[in-house]
Amino acid sequence: MDLWAWVNDLERRLRKEGHARLADLIDRIPTEVCNDRHDRVDAMVPEALALARSLELPWLELFLRHWWLQSRVLHRMDATALGDAVGLLEFAHRDETRACPQSVCAVQDLASCYGFVDGPGFADDRLEVSREALARIDPSWPCFTCISSEQASAMRDQGRFAEALSFVDAQIARLAEHGEPDAIFDFPRDRVEAFIELGRLDEALSFIDTCERRGRNDAHHRVSRRLDRARVLARLGRCDDAKAQLPAADEIAETPLFYWFWADAAAALVARSALDNDASLGRVLHGFVERLARQGVGRTTLELAELHGRLALERGAPHVARRALAAMERARDVLRRPLDALDRIARLRAAIDAHPAAPVPASSIGEVLATVRSGGGRDPERDLLLLEAARARFPESTPVLLAYAGCAAVMELHDEARTALEDHHRRTADDDVAIRLAELSLGRDEVAVRRVADAHRALAKHDASRAIADWILARDAHARGHFAECRARLDRVLAARPEAVRARVLWADAARRLGDLPGALERLDEVVSRVPEGGGWDWDRMLVATQLGDFARVRDSARRLGFELEGEGPIDEPWGICRVRFDPVDAEDERGGPLEVWAARTGPVTARVIEIARPPHPLRYGDLVAFEATPLNAPPAAGEDAQRHVWVYPWVATLRQGDYRAFEIDGVHPGDEQMKALETALSELGCELQVMSGDEYFVRDGVRDGELPGVFAVVAIPRERGLREVHDLLKRTTSGLPHPLTWIDLAREAGDSDAAAAHLRARDDYGL
Numbered sequence: 001m002d003l004w005a006w007v008n009d010l011e012r013r014l015r016k017e018g019h020a021r022l023a024d025l026i027d028r029i030p031t032e033v034c035n036d037r038h039d040r041v042d043a044m045v046p047e048a049l050a051l052a053r054s055l056e057l058p059w060l061e062l063f064l065r066h067w068w069l070q071s072r073v074l075h076r077m078d079a080t081a082l083g084d085a086v087g088l089l090e091f092a093h094r095d096e097t098r099a100c101p102q103s104v105c106a107v108q109d110l111a112s113c114y115g116f117v118d119g120p121g122f123a124d125d126r127l128e129v130s131r132e133a134l135a136r137i138d139p140s141w142p143c144f145t146c147i148s149s150e151q152a153s154a155m156r157d158q159g160r161f162a163e164a165l166s167f168v169d170a171q172i173a174r175l176a177e178h179g180e181p182d183a184i185f186d187f188p189r190d191r192v193e194a195f196i197e198l199g200r201l202d203e204a205l206s207f208i209d210t211c212e213r214r215g216r217n218d219a220h221h222r223v224s225r226r227l228d229r230a231r232v233l234a235r236l237g238r239c240d241d242a243k244a245q246l247p248a249a250d251e252i253a254e255t256p257l258f259y260w261f262w263a264d265a266a267a268a269l270v271a272r273s274a275l276d277n278d279a280s281l282g283r284v285l286h287g288f289v290e291r292l293a294r295q296g297v298g299r300t301t302l303e304l305a306e307l308h309g310r311l312a313l314e315r316g317a318p319h320v321a322r323r324a325l326a327a328m329e330r331a332r333d334v335l336r337r338p339l340d341a342l343d344r345i346a347r348l349r350a351a352i353d354a355h356p357a358a359p360v361p362a363s364s365i366g367e368v369l370a371t372v373r374s375g376g377g378r379d380p381e382r383d384l385l386l387l388e389a390a391r392a393r394f395p396e397s398t399p400v401l402l403a404y405a406g407c408a409a410v411m412e413l414h415d416e417a418r419t420a421l422e423d424h425h426r427r428t429a430d431d432d433v434a435i436r437l438a439e440l441s442l443g444r445d446e447v448a449v450r451r452v453a454d455a456h457r458a459l460a461k462h463d464a465s466r467a468i469a470d471w472i473l474a475r476d477a478h479a480r481g482h483f484a485e486c487r488a489r490l491d492r493v494l495a496a497r498p499e500a501v502r503a504r505v506l507w508a509d510a511a512r513r514l515g516d517l518p519g520a521l522e523r524l525d526e527v528v529s530r531v532p533e534g535g536g537w538d539w540d541r542m543l544v545a546t547q548l549g550d551f552a553r554v555r556d557s558a559r560r561l562g563f564e565l566e567g568e569g570p571i572d573e574p575w576g577i578c579r580v581r582f583d584p585v586d587a588e589d590e591r592g593g594p595l596e597v598w599a600a601r602t603g604p605v606t607a608r609v610i611e612i613a614r615p616p617h618p619l620r621y622g623d624l625v626a627f628e629a630t631p632l633n634a635p636p637a638a639g640e641d642a643q644r645h646v647w648v649y650p651w652v653a654t655l656r657q658g659d660y661r662a663f664e665i666d667g668v669h670p671g672d673e674q675m676k677a678l679e680t681a682l683s684e685l686g687c688e689l690q691v692m693s694g695d696e697y698f699v700r701d702g703v704r705d706g707e708l709p710g711v712f713a714v715v716a717i718p719r720e721r722g723l724r725e726v727h728d729l730l731k732r733t734t735s736g737l738p739h740p741l742t743w744i745d746l747a748r749e750a751g752d753s754d755a756a757a758a759h760l761r762a763r764d765d766y767g768l
Contacts, residue, residue, distance in 0.1 A: 003101040004142070006101055022055070025051070034221075036075060036220045036255045037219075038072075038076060038254055041068065045065075045067070049061060049064050063100070065088050073112050076255065077116045077297050079116045079117045079296035080296040085112075089107065089109070101142065107143075117298050118334070120299060121298075123157045126157075127154045130148075130151035131151065138178070139171075152187075171187075185214055188208075188221065192232075196231065196235070201232050202236075205229070208229050208232065224258070227262060230243070231264050237272065243269060243275065249262065249287075262288075270311065277314055277315045278379075279380045285308040288308075289305045290412060293331060298332075299331075302328050306348055309328070312324060318355045318356065320381055321355075328344065328345050381411070384407050401420060409439075414440055417440060425452075434455075437452050438452040438453065443479025467493045470489045471490075474489035474490045478506060505537050508521075508540060521544045521550070539561075542554045543627075551570060554571065571604075575603060577598065577646060578599055578647050580650075605628070606627070609623045613714075615714075619658075619661065619716065621662070622660055626654075627652055659718065660688075661716070661723075663714070663746035664744075664745065665715060665746075666711070667742050668738075668741070674734075675691070681733050682715060682726070685725065689713055692712050693710060693713070697712060700766050708766075724751060730743060740758075744756055747759055
């Protein structure tokens with residue numbers, strides 16, 4: 001049975017029977033998995049499972065549980081899902097599910113899970129179950145590819161790279177014989193890994209480039225290709241190209257499957273002096289190691305920790321390498337068969353012993369803290385070494401402890417920071433220590449935060465100190481989006497600490513998010529009256545006052561911050577170009593992420609959107625928006641051109657809508673002169689034309705069987721402008737062109753069905 005034919009038939013039946021929500025979930029869950037939006041998968045699957053079980057649909061339950069494991073295991077490397085994988089395999093072999101076309105896929109889920117626990121250690125078992133599964137199916141089954149890939153992975157874990165590649169190519173040939181000519185693009189990981197290990201780098205790069213053109217185009221595969229290209233290019237010595245391909249570490253943070261590939265590319269660049277081997281790289285690698293370890297991953301954790309430790313030694317940080325060694329030893333205990341793990345651990349331990357830490361000169365508390373401050377956090381590994389020595393000499397010093405905990409947190413050493421803070425807090429009940437301890441868990445672990453708050457409330461000696469417990473809980477409530485609770489707790493803080501400035505600022509932010517703008521402004525006015533110098537609260541005040549139309553207060557806070565806004569009333573000044581990121585609940589880009597658009601700043605916290613979003617994305621062109629003044633992106637790095645840096649700000653509110661409609665224009669490029677004439681003619685009707693395509697866009701030349709330069713554009717039309725008027729203008733302006741431009745949706749909505757039909761034919765003729 002064709003799996004996706006069954007899924008599509010089931011979706012149609014469910015919609016017909018009134019179960020549209022379940023049908024939507026069936027459609028969305030695989031897409032979200034393939035685009036690495038795993039938080040959405042985790043939110044949707046329990047609901048879908050409950051609905052499937054209520055309708056007694058065991059095949060659908062199997063389908064949903066399999067796709068959840070695809071997310072948890074094959075993308076996120078969550079080896080703690082082993083019990084669920086075993087349970088799914090048992091469920092797949094029941095009488096009511098055995099015939100389900102998804103049933104064999106449970107073998108892959110389980111084998112992959114064992115592979116992530118200990119790939120080489122379970123290689124024989126994975127080979128056996130893969131061969132058994134393949135013996136029961138043929139290339140017509142959708143899981144033929146997945147099980148074949150699992151067998152190839154097990155072979156690579158045994159070091160049989162050439163055999164694995166030959167096996168995969170044989171399976172591709174079998175699929176081609178069954179009518180799957182593009183089957184080669186279903187095995188990108190298997191072929192690239194084999195090519196790299198066999199030193200066939202040019203073939204690897206050529207294959208990656210071909211996959212870019214003809215392979216899968218979901219978010220997961222796009223990122224995977226970038227990583228693989230970076231790995232290959234770095235090995236070829238094309239380091240600038242490799243760095244351009246390597247994603248930022250936070251781009252892959254929620255897909256641990258990518259961790260090793262990212263680290264491999266980074267190490268190759270470090271080896272060629274093309275990437276700094278610094279504390280920032282160490283922090284990333286430590287974070288990777290810790291997450292994989294928490295998820296029960298053995299072999300990859302051990303190998304990644306070894307790489308982390310080796311790089312730490314190369315940059316003179318043996319204290320960091322010792323932590324990596326400890327991670328290797330913990331990972332060893334997870335392995336089914338240690339194989340070479342003991343030798344790897346011994347080699348790193350010997351290297352650390354041969355590289356003793358430089359002695360840290362004893363000094364006063366003030367000197368240590370001044371040294372750390374003078375570094376500005378540029379080398380947290382050095383700071384950590386200094387602060388560890390200072391803690392040993394001054395174990396009762398709260399300032400030293402707080403500096404150490406902050407540095408450890410920056411280094412992703414959260415458990416070490418937590419242990420030190422908890423011990424000190426039990427002995428001192430210090431307010432700042434309680435706050436720092438809670439900050440390790442704010443917005444992530446409500447139970448841990450509440451434990452800190454309760455402990456501090458019990459240990460505190462007076463009301464002002466006990467109010468710190470409410471301050472901690474208020475911040476956690478704010479981080480979790482519980483703004484009413486946040487505000488209520490801050491009321492108690494202010495009752496005990498009436499002069500607290502930060503509590504007022506947070507209260508105002510919670511009020512703004514609850515829609516209480518007057519209340520927020522009142523609190524911010526209180527802050528301004530108490531603090532003579534300008535600060536971040538003035539930016540908050542300008543944002544709230546702008547939304548309320550109180551431009552006198554906007555100008556007042558601007559003056560407090562040191563700049564003058566001319567005139568009165570609404571502010572509309574040229575403040576440069578920026579980008580505005582909308583809440584993904586309101587607007588998503590084509591990859592499902594938050595929509596970002598170009599905008600022209602008109603004041604401290606306002607901008608006018610100047611980018612036309614391509615349909616069907618929400619059109620924001622011409623909107624006047626308010627944004628938070630704290631940018632979402634980092635400042636320009638050293639050596640980066642600050643003039644070319646563009647700040648990205650989070651959207652807060654739309655103050656005035658542009659009220660446009662957008663339509664696509666596609667076809668053969670008529671030449672720059674004709675495009676300019678078209679743009680001018682449209683502007684006379686108040687329309688804006690923006691070209692989206694570049695020089696790489698070509699369309700089919702149906703006459704000479706070749707290609708022609710193409711153009712893809714979007715036109716924004718004011719809502720009060722008649723569509724027929726714009727349509728007729730386009731017809732007149734383009735009537736003499738040798739090749740047509742098309743605007744199918746605009747022609748259709750303008751009521752010209754003949755033109756719409758002609759444009760549809762042109763779309764097919766030119767492959768638009």
